[in-house]
Amino acid sequence: xxxxxxxxxxxxxxxxxxxxxxxxxxxxxxxxxxxxxxxxxxxxxxxxxxxxxxxxxxxxxxxxxxxxxxxxxxxxxxxxxxxxxxxxxxxxxxxxxxxxxxxxxxxxxxxxxxxxxxxxxxxxxxxxxxxxxxxxxxxxxxxxxxxxxxxxxxxxxxxxxxxxxxxxxxxxxxxxxxxxxxxxxxxxxxxxxxxxxxxxxxxxxxxxxxxxxxxxxxxxxxxxxxxxxxxxxxxxxxxxxxxxxxxxxxxxxxxxxxxxxxxxxxxxxxxxxxxxxxxxxxxxxxxxxxxxxxxxxxxxxxxxxxxxxxxxxxxxxx
Numbered sequence: 001x002x003x004x005x006x007x008x009x010x011x012x013x014x015x016x017x018x019x020x021x022x023x024x025x026x027x028x029x030x031x032x033x034x035x036x037x038x039x040x041x042x043x044x045x046x047x048x049x050x051x052x053x054x055x056x057x058x059x060x061x062x063x064x065x066x067x068x069x070x071x072x073x074x075x076x077x078x079x080x081x082x083x084x085x086x087x088x089x090x091x092x093x094x095x096x097x098x099x100x101x102x103x104x105x106x107x108x109x110x111x112x113x114x115x116x117x118x119x120x121x122x123x124x125x126x127x128x129x130x131x132x133x134x135x136x137x138x139x140x141x142x143x144x145x146x147x148x149x150x151x152x153x154x155x156x157x158x159x160x161x162x163x164x165x166x167x168x169x170x171x172x173x174x175x176x177x178x179x180x181x182x183x184x185x186x187x188x189x190x191x192x193x194x195x196x197x198x199x200x201x202x203x204x205x206x207x208x209x210x211x212x213x214x215x216x217x218x219x220x221x222x223x224x225x226x227x228x229x230x231x232x233x234x235x236x237x238x239x240x241x242x243x244x245x246x247x248x249x250x251x252x253x254x255x256x257x258x259x260x261x262x263x264x265x266x267x268x269x270x271x272x273x274x275x276x277x278x279x280x281x282x283x284x285x286x287x288x289x290x291x292x293x294x295x296x297x298x299x300x301x302x303x304x305x306x307x308x309x310x311x312x313x314x315x316x317x318x
Contacts, residue, residue, distance in 0.1 A: 002084040005311050008162045011091030012304055016297075019098030027093050027171060031178045035060045039183075043193070053193035057179055057200055064175040068168045087167050094162065094170040096154030097300050100147060101293045107143045108289040111136060126150075130266040140284045145261050147292040148253035149246050153177055155300050156215065157208035163307040176200045202244050209245035212299065213238075213252050215306065219298035220256035230255040233278055240275035247277065254278025256295055257288055 002010070020026060038056045046052040068090060076083030103126055110119035119139045124131040126146040134142065157177070161169035180201035183194035213234050221227040233255035234248060240262075241247030254261045260280035265272050 001080045002088075004087070004166060005163065005308055007084060007087050008091050008159070009304060009308065011088045011162075012095055012097070012159070012300070014088070014092045015095040015098050017098070019102060020093070020096070027090070028174050028178055031060065031064055031175050032182060034063070035175075035179050035182055039193070049192040050195060053183065053190075054196040056183075056193075057176075057196040060179055061172055061175045061200070065168050065172050068171045072167060090167040091162055091170055094158040094174050096150065096158075097297065100150050100154050101297065104143050104147050104289050104293050107139060108286055111139065111286040111289075128267060130269065133266075136286070137284045140286055140288055141261060141263070143289050144253065144257070144259070144284070144292045145250055147289075147296050148249045148261070151216075151253075151296045151299055152205060152209050152212045152245065152249050155296070156212045156303050157205055159300075159303055159307060160208045160211060161204075163311050173204055176204045205245040209248040211303070213248045215299045215303040216249065216252040216256060216295065218302045219295055220252075222298055222302070223256075223295065225256050237275070237277045240277065242275075247275070251277040253292060253295060257291055258282050259284050259288060 035056065038059060039052075042052040042056045043049065046055055072083060072086055072090075075086040103122070107119050107122040107126070110116075110122055116136060116139070119136075120131045120134055123134070123139050123142050123146075127142045129142065131139070131142065158170050158173055161173040165172070176197070179197040180194075182197070183190050184198035184201060185191075185194055213231065217227045217230040217234075220230045230252050234251040237251040237254075238247035241250065250261050254277040258279075258281035260276055260278045262274040262276040265274055
């Protein structure tokens with residue numbers, strides 16, 4: 001039987017090598033479709049949209065944990081090796097390092113080819129803002145912000161829950177994150193129904209977002225960047241963000257890259273102002289996209305090392 005920590009590291013390496021093959025079934029897609037299918041019956045059966053949202057969140061997370069446990073149990077019944085393989089595959093589907101880096105690199109590639117319209121189309125796959133009128137700097141900013149925030153959602157948080165709670169923890173986190181991406185909007189339809197999904201996501205990311213600050217600062221130091229300055233600026237600017245968690249990775253990335261993130265955005269034609277993160281030591285340029293990718297990958301490696309070391313020490317203590 002393969003050590004659980006080694007299973008996670010193998011899965012992380014697998015994700016880094018091949019990413020998520022588009023043609024293979026993915027648990028996150030199944031979770032998303034199940035959540036969407038439950039919305040209508042939940043609203044019909046439960047008059048209060050708030051309670052309907054709570055019930056939907058509880059069912060999706062509960063069924064995800066149960067299904068993960070069932071699949072693992074069946075595989076382990078067949079053989080310990082089958083159990084190891086399934087565990088690794090489940091961990092692998094929880095990580096998004098390669099996909100995030102590939103999407104960001106595609107934007108960078110379009111900019112390098114002087115194809116601003118193509119870069120706008122590419123970045124639209126990463127962000128929820130309007131992209132048709134973005135300048136080159138706006139495209140770069142949107143991409144770097146997406147890489148920063150998704151370093152927590154797509155990598156650090158699943159890693160954290162994988163090390164703490166195994167495959168069931170990793171998949172439960174993906175269920176929470178997926179529901180937030182579907183229901184966590186502050187509009188007329190989801191303001192009440194999506195409340196539980198959004199609050200669960202905030203709670204699930206609370207520790208990983210703060211852990212990511214340390215990991216990003218250490219990654220910055222590994223890349224000959226400013227460790228102390230990353231900590232200082234992130235702690236200074238984190239509270240400016242409306243999200244209780246997103247300010248940590250965005251401010252940390254801004255400080256590590258020496259740029260300023262945030263500023264005006266437009267969503268569905270409505271202008272908004274995002275909080276400013278970091279100091280504008282240099283203007284945003286296309287090279288900062290690849291720098292953000294390198295920082296994200298290094299941050300991932302630092303997090304994996306710290307979590308592995310912490311897990312080994314915890315085992316020794318108990």
